[in-house]
Structures are given as structure tokens and as C-alpha cells.
């Protein structure tokens with residue numbers, strides 16, 4: 619596939635992954651190998667929400683991390699739209715770390731299932747930071763962070779505190795606010811509603827739908843069927859790699 623043509627000829631295309639394989643090598647455990655992904659391909663365009671489905675262990679989170687550049691695919695290519703380039707894309711699977719960091723600032727947001735709290739940074743600052751790093755002035759960034767935390771029902775008394783001691787659901791809402799505040803054109807969401815009650819799950823679902831309607835391209839994992847149905851414009855099912863691998867997922871070499 620000629621990536622240049624694909625991104626030049628389709629303005630809506632945000633991400634193109636082809637032939638992705640990921641094998642983990644466990645050096646500490648006798649060189650055991652875990653095959654997590656075999657031959658996964660996916661194109662994602664603006665305004666769609668692709669929901670990754672499949673059994674536990676099928677490789678959904680692994681694929682999302684490959685698309686965010688956290689994991690390097692063992693095989694295959696992932697390209698992300700970058701209109702600042704003549705070619706209209708960056709080949710993530712060959713990009714230097716500084717290019718990946720730049721793409722995370724300008725283009726792709728990621729919400730992990732758990733917040734990696736930075737000690738001593740207040741929740742408000744944590745949420746405002748993606749805006750500040752994109753050049754929004756600090757007062758405006760904090761005001762927008764406050765209104766998002768308010769909408770997500772994070773109690774005002776918590777805003778000045780670091781989220782390390784928050785409940786799972788409170789941490790997750792801070793995490794979501796941080797992931798959504800900068801309106802990245804590509805959003806990668808790993809079970810963002812997993813530890814929320816029904817009311818807060820609905821609020822988060824509304825925020826995600828709003829982002830999509832404004833044109834974001836979204837790839838998400840949602841563990842409950844209702845949220846999956848509500849969010850998805852398309853469902854992509856990943857099969858457990860072990861099923862397509864006669865010797866099983868766990869191989870020792």
C-alpha cells in the first residue's frame with residue numbers, strides 16, 4: 619500500500635495500520651514468547667468510533683498501545699495523519715521518539731484504564747497541562763480544566779489535590795478529563811468507563827460522542843455491551859492470537 623496516496627487522497631483518514639503483529643519476549647522467564655497480535659489491519663477516519671471487541675487477552679490493549687507508540691509492533695506499519703508534512707502522514711512504526719512526542723501533543727490523545735498520577739501535581743494542573751503545552755495561556759487552560767472537572771462531577775474540594783489518594787472512579791474521571799481536554803483529532807480510549815457508576819458513565823459517554831461529532835477519529839475499548847453499542851460506529855473483533863497459532867500463545871525458545 620502506498621501510504622502517501624492514501625493520506626493525500628482521503629482527507630478524513632487519521633490512522634492506517636496494516637499487518638500488525640506483536641510478540642512479547644519474556645527474557646526474565648526463559649525466553650518465553652507471547653503472541654498478542656497477528657496480522658491486524660485497521661483504517662480509522664474522522665467522525666467514526668471504532669470499538670475493539672474480542673475476548674480478554676485478544677490483544678485489544680496491546681493494539682491500542684501500538685497505535686499510541688507505547689509498544690513497537692514486531693511487524694507491520696502504522697501511519698498517522700500529519701498535515702504539516704507534504705506526505706500528510708508520519709510512519710509511527712519508524713518514527714523517532716521526539717516525533718512520537720510531537721504527535722501526542724498535536725494529534726493523538728490516549729486514555730488508559732488507570733491514571734498514572736504524577737506526585738504532587740494537582741488534579742486541576744494535570745488536566746490543564748495538555749492545553750498549556752499546546753500554547754493556551756494558563757488562566758484559560760485552568761478555567762477550561764475546571765469546567766470539565768465540574769461536568770465530570772469531580773468535587774471541587776479535590777481539584778487542588780494530587781489524585782494519588784482519590785477513589786478509582788475519581789482518578790478515572792481526572793484521567794478522562796486530561797485525555798479529552800485538548801480535543802485531539804485522534805483519540806485512543808482503553809476502557810475509560812470501567813470503574814464508573816452509571817451516572818458518570820453516561821456523562822463520559824456523552825463527552826466521547828460529542829468529540830466524535832466534532833470530527834475526532836476514535837478507537838475505543840469498552841467492556842460493557844451497552845456502552846459498546848452506544849459508542850460504536852463500527853465494531854472490529856480481534857481474535858485471540860493463540861487460536862491462529864497451532865503451538866499456542868505461549869512458546870518457549
Ligand SMILES: Nc1ncnc2c1ncn2[C@@H]1O[C@H](COP(=O)(O)OP(=O)(O)OP(=O)(O)O)[C@@H](O)[C@H]1O
Nearest residue numbers: 642652653654672673674675676677678679680681
Ligand atoms: N507488556 C507485556 N508483556 C508481556 N505480555 C504482554 C504484555 N502486554 C500484554 N501481554 C500479553 O498479550 C496478550 C494480550 O494482552 P492485552 O492486554 O492486549 O489483552 P486485552 O484484549 O486488552 O485483554 P483485556 O480485555 O483483559 O484487557 C495477553 O496474553 C497478555 O498476557
Ligand SMILES: [Mg+2]
Nearest residue numbers: 678679680839
Ligand atoms: Mg485490555
